[in-house]
Amino acid sequence: MIVQVILNALVQTAICMIMALGLTLIFGVMKIANLTHGAMYALGAFIHYSLIEWLGLPFVPSLFIAALAAFGGGAALERAFFRGTGASPVVAIICGMGLSTILINVITNIWGAWPLRIQTPFSYVLKIGRSAIGLHNVVIIIVSISIALLLYAFLKWTKFGCAVRGVSQDQEAAWLIGVNVNTVGLITFALGTMLASIGGMLTAPITAASPTMGGNAEIMGFAIIILGGMGSLGGAIVGAFLLGFVDTFVTTYVSGGYGGAVAFVFMIIVILLKPSGLFGKKGRQI
Amino acid sequence: MVRILDLFKKRTTYFFIAVVILACMLPLYFKSGYSLRLMVTIGFSIITAMCYNIVIGYMGYPSLSQSVFYGVGGYTMALITLRLGVSPWIALIFSPFIAFAVGYLAAIPFLKLRSMFFAIGTLAFTGVVNAVLINAHKITGAEAGLRGIPRLLKSDTAFFYIEIVLIIAILFGTKILVESYWGKILTAIREDEDLAPHLGINTTKYKRLAFALSAAFTGLAGAMFISYQTYISSNYFTIGSSFSILACTVVGGGGSLIGPIIGGLIVVGVPEALRGVLKGLYIWRPSFMGAILVAVILLFPGGIYGGFQKLAGYLRKRGEK
Numbered sequence: 144m145i146v147q148v149i150l151n152a153l154v155q156t157a158i159c160m161i162m163a164l165g166l167t168l169i170f171g172v173m174k175i176a177n178l179t180h181g182a183m184y185a186l187g188a189f190i191h192y193s194l195i196e197w198l199g200l201p202f203v204p205s206l207f208i209a210a211l212a213a214f215g216g217g218a219a220l221e222r223a224f225f226r227g228t229g230a231s232p233v234v235a236i237i238c239g240m241g242l243s244t245i246l247i248n249v250i251t252n253i254w255g256a257w258p259l260r261i262q263t264p265f266s267y268v269l270k271i272g273r274s275a276i277g278l279h280n281v282v283i284i285i286v287s288i289s290i291a292l293l294l295y296a297f298l299k300w301t302k303f304g305c306a307v308r309g310v311s312q313d314q315e316a317a318w319l320i321g322v323n324v325n326t327v328g329l330i331t332f333a334l335g336t337m338l339a340s341i342g343g344m345l346t347a348p349i350t351a352a353s354p355t356m357g358g359n360a361e362i363m364g365f366a367i368i369i370l371g372g373m374g375s376l377g378g379a380i381v382g383a384f385l386l387g388f389v390d391t392f393v394t395t396y397v398s399g400g401y402g403g404a405v406a407f408v409f410m411i412i413v414i415l416l417k418p419s420g421l422f423g424k425k426g427r428q429i
Numbered sequence: 430m431v432r433i434l435d436l437f438k439k440r441t442t443y444f445f446i447a448v449v450i451l452a453c454m455l456p457l458y459f460k461s462g463y464s465l466r467l468m469v470t471i472g473f474s475i476i477t478a479m480c481y482n483i484v485i486g487y488m489g490y491p492s493l494s495q496s497v498f499y500g501v502g503g504y505t506m507a508l509i510t511l512r513l514g515v516s517p518w519i520a521l522i523f524s525p526f527i528a529f530a531v532g533y534l535a536a537i538p539f540l541k542l543r544s545m546f547f548a549i550g551t552l553a554f555t556g557v558v559n560a561v562l563i564n565a566h567k568i569t570g571a572e573a574g575l576r577g578i579p580r581l582l583k584s585d586t587a588f589f590y591i592e593i594v595l596i597i598a599i600l601f602g603t604k605i606l607v608e609s610y611w612g613k614i615l616t617a618i619r620e621d622e623d624l625a626p627h628l629g630i631n632t633t634k635y636k637r638l639a640f641a642l643s644a645a646f647t648g649l650a651g652a653m654f655i656s657y658q659t660y661i662s663s664n665y666f667t668i669g670s671s672f673s674i675l676a677c678t679v680v681g682g683g684g685s686l687i688g689p690i691i692g693g694l695i696v697v698g699v700p701e702a703l704r705g706v707l708k709g710l711y712i713w714r715p716s717f718m719g720a721i722l723v724a725v726i727l728l729f730p731g732g733i734y735g736g737f738q739k740l741a742g743y744l745r746k747r748g749e750k
Contacts, residue, residue: 176545224723232545233491237679237726240672244719252712358668362556365549404560407553414550415538 147274148395149388154280156387157287158346162364163371163379164294165338171311171374172331175232178239179220180339180364181357182246187213187340188347188356189254192261202264206344210337217336221329243357250354258351283345290338291380298376307331311374363390366410372420381421385409452593456586465585467701472592473654475693478677479599480646485675486683487607488639489619491544494535494551495647495674497558500666501528502648503655504562504569507578510656517579517656521649528648532641540636543622555668562663574662581656588657595653596690599646603686615639619684673697676722682732691733696721 162184169177190212194205224238265278298304309317310327318324343357350356367386371378386406393405413420455468481495502524509520539550563571582588606612614635617625625632655661673696681692700714729736 176549224727233548234726234730236491236545236548237675238723240675241719241722241726244669244672245716245723248713248715248719362553366553369549398564401560401564404557404564407557407560410553411538411550411557414542414546 144274146272148391150271150274150276150280151395152388152391154276154283154349155391156383157284158342158360159363159367159387159390160287160380160383161290161338161342161345162360163367163383164291164376165335165342166361166364167368167371167374167376167379168294168307168331168338169335170368171376172307173225173235173328175225175235176239176365177225177332177335178236178361179242179246180335181359181361182243182250183213183217183336183339184343184346184357184360185250185352185354186216186246186343188261188343188352189250189259189354190340191344191347192254192259192352195261202262206341209344210341213340214333214337217333218329220336221332225328225332226325247354247357254352254354256354258353259347260351261347263348277349279348286341286345290341291376294376303327303330363406366406369410369420370413372422375420375422378420378422449593449597453590456589462585465589467698469585469588469592469657471693471698471701472589472596473650473657474673474677474697475690476592476595476599476650477647477674478681478689478693479596479603480643480650481674481678482683482689483603483606483615483639483643485678486685486688487612487615487619488636490540490636490640491548491675492539492551492640493548493668493671493675494539494554494558495643496666496668496670497535497555498528498532498644498647499651499654499670499674500558500562500663501531501644502651503661503665505648506652506655507575507661508568510579511575511577517581521581521652521656524652525645525649528651529641529645532644532648533637535644536637536640540633540640552668552671555666555671559663559667562666569663570661571663574660574664576660578656578659578661580659581653585657588653591653595650600686607686611635611639673718676718678732680721680725680732682734682736685732685734688732688734695733 162180166177166180169175169180187209191205191209194200194208195202198205200208220242224242225235263279265282267278268275269278269281296304298308306317306322306327307330309320309322310324314324317327339357342360343352346356346360363386367382368374368379369382370385371380371382386409389405389409393401456465459465459468477495477499481492484490484492484495505524505527506517506520509515509523510517535551535554539547539554542550562569565571566573569575582591607616614625614630614632617628617630618632618636622632677692677696678689679692680696681690682688696718700711700717704711725732725736729739731739
């Protein structure tokens, strides 16, 4: 039993991590809380669904196409509504809420409010002792680990990644040494949105795709990045592990409905006790 | 006394009286049950938006937990009348006090946060409360809800008039608040919260009181709304309903007296009024709300009322030249 719960928790952690990495990336560079993340998570899953069901493409290539579409969509959103890094955080939050309402409504009107199933090609079930894990879940874990590694490599060793780190540390200093802060913001936002949509596409075969599927995942993502420290990638990974395990254990042993509530309570406690998070920069950023 | 006499010299006063009389005559022309119900619903959105205006407009805190207090008032009404069997009027007296207490308790931790973090914190608070409402279904009835809550007044028309009275009361209450010492403190907090304590203002105390006061009136409105519906369900108090309260206030113009009224009429009223005309478009109602909110926040940060004022000022300047 306990092995099974740990396996489930790992899958949950992997999905949360994909969400949280995107959010923390956007927060680190643009210093705004992106509330369209959950809607893009759902939109990714639905685009993926239509590529598979309407155009008859196989699962994996359509995942890449949908991720690219989400990248473009994220770039468009950033240019139109969150332009540059100068937007006031409160305006960005209100704007994000409005946009996510629109996106969810559009999804509902195009694809309907009923949950849609996406068939995964990885339907084989692996047996580990007395517990089981679907191959799809293994794929999710592998994808999330590789995303984390790729992101690390991108930020650490490429020139653009260096610019991203520079902007997230000090925007004005980055301007001064000739970093194009606007482009960095654009690419980061698009990248974060793409990560959100990948999260949605990978989750949809497990939980079915519904227009409001992103709401809980988004709040979970916020809880994680607040726990780990806003803008810190390592913090997001550790936070994802903590909340993924807590969420799964509460859902298994206490009650299914309280899983999300525990994440909220965690977030409130962290905000109150250590606003900079576990791995955030020192000092009160609030 | 002189100040009251001064009011009779202003054009605004007569305009205000005319609007009130027109509003009171509305039920004479719109007699059908549907339009009355619609007007009462718009009235409730306006009342909640006006209460919320104190927090977001005058104090500058973008709270996303307003529907929690609406729900506290509503559940107070539902549980007291259904479980204890007392008259709804007694429950109506209790609900603002309980909402005030909950609001004050919520203010203690959350008002330590600012701007974006306050918004996310209160968003999480709404989420927790909603999860509790759904899970404690033996008490709250969860999504299926509780039925048979007694009505305060029998007819919808009476509800409409009581709403008008409440709106005018809140309007004057807000005006007195804004012009008082307390209102000046709230504006000081909005403009520069770090500077305000240096002028000898106990910002914490005033912030908490203003937040709790707004919660209390929201709770009163929630109790009335639930008594009007005779039905309560956790679906009324989600993050989405907090969002629509925010939309009404921000679209109309936060920080102005009549902004929330305009916002309520536009955000809730316009889609309903067009429902008969554009039948197929009704499913796009949330998009309309979102789009108008995004457009207003990006183009006129002062809301429609603020934009109107700016336009009027611009035209007046052109006229003088």
